[in-house]
Amino acid sequence: MGFEDYYKAFPTYTDVVSKDYQKRIQELKPHLIRVMKNTGKVLDLACGVGGFSFLLEDYGFEVIGLDISDIMIKKALSYAREKHSRVKFLIGDAKELPFDNNVFDYVLFLGNSTAHFLPNELNRVFKEVKRVLKKDGLFLVNFIDMRALIPRIRTGTVVGEKYWINRIIIDEDEKTALVEYKSEDDRFEVKFVIWGNTSINLLAKFYFRPVSEVKLDEFSYLKVYQKK
Numbered sequence: 001m002g003f004e005d006y007y008k009a010f011p012t013y014t015d016v017v018s019k020d021y022q023k024r025i026q027e028l029k030p031h032l033i034r035v036m037k038n039t040g041k042v043l044d045l046a047c048g049v050g051g052f053s054f055l056l057e058d059y060g061f062e063v064i065g066l067d068i069s070d071i072m073i074k075k076a077l078s079y080a081r082e083k084h085s086r087v088k089f090l091i092g093d094a095k096e097l098p099f100d101n102n103v104f105d106y107v108l109f110l111g112n113s114t115a116h117f118l119p120n121e122l123n124r125v126f127k128e129v130k131r132v133l134k135k136d137g138l139f140l141v142n143f144i145d146m147r148a149l150i151p152r153i154r155t156g157t158v159v160g161e162k163y164w165i166n167r168i169i170i171d172e173d174e175k176t177a178l179v180e181y182k183s184e185d186d187r188f189e190v191k192f193v194i195w196g197n198t199s200i201n202l203l204a205k206f207y208f209r210p211v212s213e214v215k216l217d218e219f220s221y222l223k224v225y226q227k228k
Ligand SMILES: C[S@@+](CC[C@H](N)C(=O)[O-])C[C@H]1O[C@@H](n2cnc3c(N)ncnc32)[C@H](O)[C@@H]1O
Pocket: 013, 045, 046, 047, 048, 049, 050, 051, 052, 066, 067, 068, 069, 072, 092, 093, 094, 095, 109, 110, 111, 112, 113, 116
C-alpha cells in the first residue's frame, strides 16, 4: 500500500525526536496517564518505532511493543539500546497475536494505525485485543476520522516540508483512499483505509463497551474501551 514511502517521507511516525512525533506524544500523554491509573502490563499494538512504549515505561509500566514492519521494529530496538530500555519489541501481526488469553492490563492502538486495516482485518484485530486483555483491562484507540477528513483535503495541500497532495482517488464503495504525494524530485502513493468515528464505534461494539472518549482536535480521537 506504499506506507513504507509515506513513513520514509514524514518523520511524524518514525523519528521519535522530531517535532511532529513529540507533538503527538505531548498531546496524548496527559490523557493516557489519566486513564491508565494503575501500572501494569501494556501491549503497544502496531507500536511503530516505539515512542509511546518508552513513554509508558518511564511511567512504570511493563511494555511489549509489536509491529508487523521489521524496519519499524529495528528502529525501535535501536532506540531501546540507546535508552537502555527494557521494553520488549516483537515483529508480529495484530490480526494474530502471539500471546495467551487475558494477559494485558492495557492494549494501546495509537497513531491512526486503523488506516492500515480493511474492515474484515480490523475486526480480527479487535477480536484479538479482546482475547489478550484481562477482564478489567482497557483498550485505548487513537485515530483520525478519515471519513470526515478526506472530503476536506484539497489537491495542492502542502504536507510537511516538501510534499504536496497531487491526487486523491476514493474507491467505489468508499472504503479506501489512494493519495498521491509529490515533491520536486519524488512521488508516491499510499492507500489509506477510511475509518470514521461512527464505523469505529460500530465495530468496537461487538467486543467492547465504551469507557471514555476525548476529541483531541477537529478530526482525531482517543477512545477507551473495556472488554464485554
Ligand atoms: C501510523 S503507524 C503508528 C505507529 C505507532 N503506534 C505510533 O503511534 O507512532 C502504524 C503502524 O502500524 C503497523 N502495522 C500495519 N499493519 C500491521 C499489522 N497487521 N500488525 C501489526 N502492525 C501493523 C505499521 O507497520 C506501522 O508501524
